[in-house]
Amino acid sequence: MGFKAWSEMLAQALREIDAGVLSKVVLARACELQRAGGIPIDDALAALNAEYPECYRFLFEPRPGHAFLGATPELLLSTSGRAVRSMALAGSQKRGATPELDAALERELLESAKDRREHLIVLDALRERLQPLASVLHTGDTVAMKLRNIQHLHTPVEAELRQALGALPLVELLHPTPALGGAPRDAALSFIRAAEPLTRGWYAAPVGWLDTQLDGSFCVAIRSAVVQEERAWLYAG
Secondary structure (H helix, E strand, O other): OOHHHHHHHHHHHHHHHHOOOOOEEOOOEEEEEEOOOOOOHHHHHHHHHHHOOOOEEEEEEEEOOEEEEEEEOOEEEEEEOOEEEEEEEEEEEEOOOOHHHHHHHHHHHHHOHHHHHHHHHHHHHHHHHHHHHEEEEEEOOOEEEEOOOEEEEEEEEEEEEOOOOOHHHHHHHHOOOOOOOEEOHHHHHHHHHHHOOOOOOOOOOEEEEEOOOOOEEEEEOOOEEEEEOOEEEEEEO
């Protein structure tokens, strides 16, 4: 997608927000790369492991040369019996080149009304969806999560459910959060389907694992790429 088409799509989204149809929508685009001889998937995963050790790194390769991989900071949920962990992760700022500049940018992020509003939409959606199932629901303090090249507003969310459900029903309940879809959910997803020229496919899907008790952990597969032998599509929202 060229910059002009991207700008027009953003302008359309802003009109929907101004009209009150949407309060938030997260649009995505993809960049296609080609490499003769194939994409070195193992090398790409090793680079992600080295550059983003604080993120959830994942590789799903249903057949050789065809893969989905990435490094995401965003936990959708983790379950252990009746205990559930999740997070609101929304609102972004770059890192500073010096400790002083980095601290100033962190303060700017924490005090930004725009980023706080965006973050609260995600946090409220998580609480709204978990509350009917929970006997206890707790949200922690909002802080800056610092990654190598970016920092985000981050609020941990923990719940004690009335009964253990396992991870998959909660994945269905929470996905997609407004952090990668929007709000209201149905209106935002309808807008995305109509406006985006790409098919998201696996991009932003829940990726994780289950144990024999059907508990597990799932991250949100943003900052990811789909590889098909000599071609790769890099996604960003």
